[in-house]
Amino acid sequence: MKTTYQLFLAFSVGCGLVAATTSCSDVLDEQPRTIYEPGFFKTEKGIEGGLTSLYAHLRNIYGNGYYLNACETGTDEFTYGQSADGNFKDMDYSGAGSLTSASSRSDVLWNNVFTYINTASGIIENATEAGISESKISEARFFRAFDYFQLVRMFGGVPLDFGSGELTFNATPSRSSVRNTVPEVYTRAIFPDLRLAVQNLPDEPRTTGAVTKTVARKYLAEAYLTYAWWLQNPKNIPTYPDCARQDPDGHDAAWYFQQAYDLCVEALQNPGPYGLCETYYDVTRYTNDRNPEILLWADHTTESAQFSGMTESNSSWGYAGGNAPDNFAGWMANWNYPTLQMQSDKQTWINPVQREAIQPLGRPWIRMAPCIDAIENFTDKQKDSRYDASFTTVYHANWEIGANPDITYVMGHGDQPIYQGEVVLRFLDEEPATPVSYSTKSREHGAVGAGTLDGYREYVINPEAISRLRFPGPYKLGMYPLETTNASGQRQLGSPNGPIARPFNIAKFSEFYLLGAEAAVKGASTKAGFSARELLNVLRARAGKWTHKVNGDKQYCEEYSADFSADLTAATPQTITIDYILDERMRELFGEGFRWFDLTRTQTWAEKAGTYRICGSKATDNTPETVTRQILDGHYLRPIPQTTIDAFDMTDEERVAYQNPAYRQ
Numbered sequence: 001m002k003t004t005y006q007l008f009l010a011f012s013v014g015c016g017l018v019a020a021t022t023s024c025s026d027v028l029d030e031q032p033r034t035i036y037e038p039g040f041f042k043t044e045k046g047i048e049g050g051l052t053s054l055y056a057h058l059r060n061i062y063g064n065g066y067y068l069n070a071c072e073t074g075t076d077e078f079t080y081g082q083s084a085d086g087n088f089k090d091m092d093y094s095g096a097g098s099l100t101s102a103s104s105r106s107d108v109l110w111n112n113v114f115t116y117i118n119t120a121s122g123i124i125e126n127a128t129e130a131g132i133s134e135s136k137i138s139e140a141r142f143f144r145a146f147d148y149f150q151l152v153r154m155f156g157g158v159p160l161d162f163g164s165g166e167l168t169f170n171a172t173p174s175r176s177s178v179r180n181t182v183p184e185v186y187t188r189a190i191f192p193d194l195r196l197a198v199q200n201l202p203d204e205p206r207t208t209g210a211v212t213k214t215v216a217r218k219y220l221a222e223a224y225l226t227y228a229w230w231l232q233n234p235k236n237i238p239t240y241p242d243c244a245r246q247d248p249d250g251h252d253a254a255w256y257f258q259q260a261y262d263l264c265v266e267a268l269q270n271p272g273p274y275g276l277c278e279t280y281y282d283v284t285r286y287t288n289d290r291n292p293e294i295l296l297w298a299d300h301t302t303e304s305a306q307f308s309g310m311t312e313s314n315s316s317w318g319y320a321g322g323n324a325p326d327n328f329a330g331w332m333a334n335w336n337y338p339t340l341q342m343q344s345d346k347q348t349w350i351n352p353v354q355r356e357a358i359q360p361l362g363r364p365w366i367r368m369a370p371c372i373d374a375i376e377n378f379t380d381k382q383k384d385s386r387y388d389a390s391f392t393t394v395y396h397a398n399w400e401i402g403a404n405p406d407i408t409y410v411m412g413h414g415d416q417p418i419y420q421g422e423v424v425l426r427f428l429d430e431e432p433a434t435p436v437s438y439s440t441k442s443r444e445h446g447a448v449g450a451g452t453l454d455g456y457r458e459y460v461i462n463p464e465a466i467s468r469l470r471f472p473g474p475y476k477l478g479m480y481p482l483e484t485t486n487a488s489g490q491r492q493l494g495s496p497n498g499p500i501a502r503p504f505n506i507a508k509f510s511e512f513y514l515l516g517a518e519a520a521v522k523g524a525s526t527k528a529g530f531s532a533r534e535l536l537n538v539l540r541a542r543a544g545k546w547t548h549k550v551n552g553d554k555q556y557c558e559e560y561s562a563d564f565s566a567d568l569t570a571a572t573p574q575t576i577t578i579d580y581i582l583d584e585r586m587r588e589l590f591g592e593g594f595r596w597f598d599l600t601r602t603q604t605w606a607e608k609a610g611t612y613r614i615c616g617s618k619a620t621d622n623t624p625e626t627v628t629r630q631i632l633d634g635h636y637l638r639p640i641p642q643t644t645i646d647a648f649d650m651t652d653e654e655r656v657a658y659q660n661p662a663y664r665q
Contacts, residue, residue, distance in 0.1 A: 047136070063329050064325075069367065074094075078595075080367065080369065110640060120140040144193050177658070214270075218509075224263065260519040268513070277292070285548075293508050330477030330478055331362065337361065344407045346407060356401070362496055370471050370472065371614055378587055383567055395423070395425040422555075427461050434453065468617040514581065517536050518532075544565035545562075640663075
């Protein structure tokens with residue numbers, strides 16, 4: 001499902017920023033329009049509308065399941081799932097499909113941001129005349145740099161001139177374009193804007209969710225770090241447009257690594273209103289959305305369709321059609337758990353787990369599946385809470401709220417009864433000493449290929465049997481409960497097919513620890529108390545603290561108090577490597593859209609994701625196979641959408657030259 005846009009639109013203003021509360025006074029005023037005339041930016045109202053649109057445009061990208069696919073599928077975290085179409089198979093680089101400039105879902109980014117970069121330029125050029133403060137102007141600077149940073153990481157050099165001059169507001173759609181080089185994009189657009197944003201943005205957000213100095217520091221640090229890797233180029237990965245790996249400002253990679261480190265430490269010492277949540281569970285549970293750890297998010301709320309970006313055509317929470325600005329990313333890696341079958345006390349076969357509108361369940365799409373090796377990278381699942389708080393691994397019976405209210409129990413292993421609310425299926429944390437017994441008979445393995453193991457009444461699946469058909473679900477991306485009750489007050493299924501009415505998190509305060517550690521490993525001089533190991537151990541200590549357990553025996557969630565911080569920090573290697581940091585980044589940020597950028601930045605994509613293990617797409621596929629990907633150096637850049645290039649007023653030769661070399665037709 002794709003939408004085609006011309007490369008440059010004049011500019012548009014969309015829906016607004018949602019605050020933590022829902023009263024009108026707590027949200028940015030929104031007046032949806034399609035296109036404003038240039039003179040509108042001469043007014044305070046126009047500037048405010050433009051700023052609102054910059055926040056709103058995040059919803060077109062973040063929470064979009066196809067963009068998540070572009071950032072995750074084909075990495076060491078995800079491959080394609082059993083129901084994947086070409087959108088997902090193409091991104092896998094494993095031969096199941098073929099990524100081209102016509103099929104790449106990185107078009108979600110390209111097709112959205114140029115309009116808003118131009119809007120930001122219009123604000124920056126006109127805001128002073130309209131009497132707008134520099135702190136608000138710096139919000140526009142932040143978003144212009146933010147969008148360019150996403151573009152340069154994904155596509156290489158991109159245009160800075162939309163037809164009226166470099167970084168100049170353009171009021172007329174253009175059908176011509178020249179790509180700037182990577183150093184030009186960083187040193188002329190990203191760094192200057194972010195430096196001014198750090199200087200002029202307030203410490204406290206002007207409204208809930210607005211950007212601040214700390215948010216700008218995070219992206220400036222990450223941009224410095226990414227550019228330092230690009231300058232260093234340890235694996236000789238080609239760039240495009242072709243240019244020397246030299247910094248126009250005369251700095252070397254070491255200088256930028258140091259700048260990245262210093263910014264991270266500065267942010268940790270001057271956090272403003274931000275900080276780590278007490279436990280990792282507090283970061284992922286829906287009742288704690290918009291918490292102090294989240295620096296930037298694409299907002300959604302059940303309280304207002306308008307402020308979730310919905311229009312009359314998609315204003316229902318009952319059905320997610322797979323279109324922006326809905327948040328539907330979590331559905332992509334959700335397997336079809338309602339197909340599990342078990343025999344009931346009535347001698348009938350039923351589906352004991354109904355599709356329900358709660359965070360651990362929700363709508364299955366089965367487009368993406370986690371690789372076995374990624375699940376096994378969570379090396380101490382009993383002590384490290386990040387696994388439990390990231391995945392749904394235990395499924396409880398809820399048939400009473402479906403079509404089988406008269407069923408008393410279903411029969412588990414050895415015909416042991418399992419009652420409403422009890423566990424019917426469990427993904428085991430570790431490989432058991434005794435192998436799981438799998439059957440080739442359809443209903444004996446629950447129709448999903450589950451097995452049995454002595455000591456468990458419920459069906460079980462061991463980590464080595466994770467397949468494209470069934471795998472741990474995406475709890476951290478799960479939905480805000482949309483439950484209903486009947487006239488008797490009994491819980492109902494709600495709207496499990498609806499879009500996810502939660503903000504999609506884009507940036508976290510925890511990233512300062514990870515980015516700072518990476519810069520330190522790359523040679524930055526460190527400060528006392530802020531070595532790479534000490535930075536990582538802050539997150540690992542937090543990961544060892546449990547107050548809840550998502551995947552316990554109690555339905556949905558249960559209180560559980562434990563502190564394994566000392567064990568986890570003691571297990572941290574004395575010498576930190578980039579490989580270890582990448583493992584920690586996976587444990588901390590799994591499935592949130594970071595991984596492709598992490599692997600391409602560190603030039604480890606082919607090394608880390610060149611092979612992966614997973615079982616097949618059939619219910620009887622319980623033996624993992626090793627799949628080889630063909631990740632070439634040219635793939636470290638994504639293709640520019642072919643529809644964009646075809647629309648240019650260029651010669652055929654110029655169109656070919658505009659495209660990144662690995663994807664030329």
